[in-house]
Amino acid sequence: MYDISHFSKEQLAAFDLNHLWHPFTQMKEWSAQEPLFIVKGQGNYLIDVDGRHYLDGVSSLWANIHGHCRAEINEAIAQQLQNMAHSTLLGLSHPSAAVLARRLAELSPGDLKWVFYSESGSTAVEIALKIAFQYWQNVGKTEKHTFLCLKEGYHGDTLGSVSVGGIDLFHRIYSPMLFDSHKAPSPYLYCMEHALPLDQGAEACAKEVEKILERHHQELAGFILEPLVQGAGGILPFPPGYLKKVEELCRRYQVLLIADEVAVGFGRTGTLFACEQEQVAPDLLCVGKGLTGGYLPLAATLCTDTIFQAFWDDYAKLKTFFHGHTYTGNPLACTAALASLDLFEKDAVLDNLPAKIQRLAQGLQRLKTLPPVGDVRQMGLMAGVELFQDANTQTPYPLDQRVGHKVCMKVRDHGVILRNLGDVIVFMPPLSITAEQIDEIILAVEKAIHEICS
Ligand SMILES: Cc1ncc(COP(=O)(O)O)c(C=O)c1O
The missing domain is CATH 3.40.640.10 (Type I PLP-dependent aspartate aminotransferase-like (Major domain))
Incomplete structure (x- = not known):
């Protein structure tokens, strides 16, 4: 069997940084940080090479529905x-x-x-x-x-x-x-x-x-x-x-x-x-x-x-x-x-959605009160929170500040994986997300916005 488990974290990072061209990624920016290696998925969590758990807040690029590693x-x-x-x-x-x-x-x-x-x-x-x-x-x-x-x-x-x-x-x-x-x-x-x-x-x-x-x-x-x-x-x-x-x-x-x-x-x-x-x-x-x-x-x-x-x-x-x-x-x-x-x-997935959509709406209302948040938009379990340098006049942050990106990197410290679209923080959790996990994602974003934008 071809076994990759004997490679150390350092070796994997070197392979990645020397050979792997990542999608939609400025590789100069990528090379300045240690790549986060995900080695396991479990329910709504992704688990990294050091065993840390992260809620998968973008369902592995808007794809995951029922959680990771579902036995069925x-x-x-x-x-x-x-x-x-x-x-x-x-x-x-x-x-x-x-x-x-x-x-x-x-x-x-x-x-x-x-x-x-x-x-x-x-x-x-x-x-x-x-x-x-x-x-x-x-x-x-x-x-x-x-x-x-x-x-x-x-x-x-x-x-x-x-x-x-x-x-x-x-x-x-x-x-x-x-x-x-x-x-x-x-x-x-x-x-x-x-x-x-x-x-x-x-x-x-x-x-x-x-x-x-x-x-x-x-x-x-x-x-x-x-x-x-x-x-x-x-x-x-x-x-x-x-x-x-x-x-x-x-x-x-x-x-x-x-x-x-x-x-x-x-x-x-x-x-x-x-x-x-x-x-x-x-x-x-x-x-x-x-x-x-x-x-x-x-x-x-x-x-x-x-x-x-x-x-x-x-x-x-x-x-x-x-x-x-x-x-x-x-x-x-x-x-x-x-x-x-x-x-x-x-799992009666569709029947369970209205309560989750409602819970996400409540969380978004809280984020709306944060000073840099100029707009929140939701459709079902898809949502975007847009950050501005001046939310009242909807003046955007300069492109080179990469504020949306920095917020999404910061939420990792709070145990959540998200991906931004410019200065829009995107929420797209698996449909199997629980109400409590939605609250955790909202809280992580709230903290990260405080830490990056103030
Ligand atoms: C609406 C829509 N169409 C097509 C695509 C392309 O899908 P893929 O990345 O699987 O090629 C995407 C990807 O995000 C999408 O959002």
Whole structure:
């Protein structure tokens, strides 16, 4: 057996600092500190190489649902492993991919029937964009070649998903490599800029979408958005009713609605899928992250039968969707996803959410009273606390002060792992978090803000 346990902490740190390029990380900053090695997960805790416990306040990048090392998921994966680790879906099938496809079709909102697997949220989005584009090619509307998306939207890091992304900090540098897309305002920021209370903003924000649709619908294949709340943009909730209005507009202007539920899916907003909250039926749905309970890399793109039928023809007509990855629908990952869906039922996960969401809301209200906190935003068990140099005038901290980052490093001293988006402190705990653990995370953030910002 290949055993890594004989390496010392110092050796591991040297390997990391000399060879490992970390994602979304300025490596100069990284190299100035000792890497924190996590060696174990247990329930809602991560445990480091020295045995210290930390609450996983961002569910290992918005993925973990039921806690770490759940016996039910571990056993399901181990059992599948006894049979095989991997076999392809190109030209063959296997049971867990088929069973999961049926289950996802049953659980998902609207009329979604067909499931196309991949390994990450980015690839699920890439696939949705390609299916939407090719759908219109296959039905003869070849002028529909581009997409509508939202400013501050985030759909992943591959070039297609960056083309429909709206976060300048991450995306602008790649602009010469990207295809053009149309961008409607971020609904939350639009409401703030126009001093519109969020609960009254749906009409005005939808009007902005309609202006673009009126002018460009003939060239638009789809409108992609993160339903109910823009995540990586800074946890920016939609005005209530906006999503429904967008659905109506998409239908009216014959533009496919692509719901990217990679972050918000699997209970994060309080319902299994965010679209359910406004009875929205997307044409395409992207899921990832929490699909396997946060255990293994698996994503899926779901579509309606209407879309699927446009690809159905004799081979020589060349309507096939020529796309697929080596590990598409990996059996271990599909099995983990099935076990995770079982746990939703066994643990009554969705029934237990309202009390936790309420507890988080109470904690956020307390944080709101701290001087640097200029805004708190919540959607279900997702929340963002935004820090400002002057909260009254909403004057940001200078970029080089890295205040959000410092607060998140500091919360580690108080036994919590969090990750910031700029100066927004993000809360995204596993759905298995307890009310007491929510209080612990809030308290850790309160202390860290005092220590860094005063
Ligand atoms: C809404 C949304 N879509 C897509 C992605 C990309 O997912 P992945 O990092 O698995 O590629 C993310 C990741 O945060 C996301 O939040």
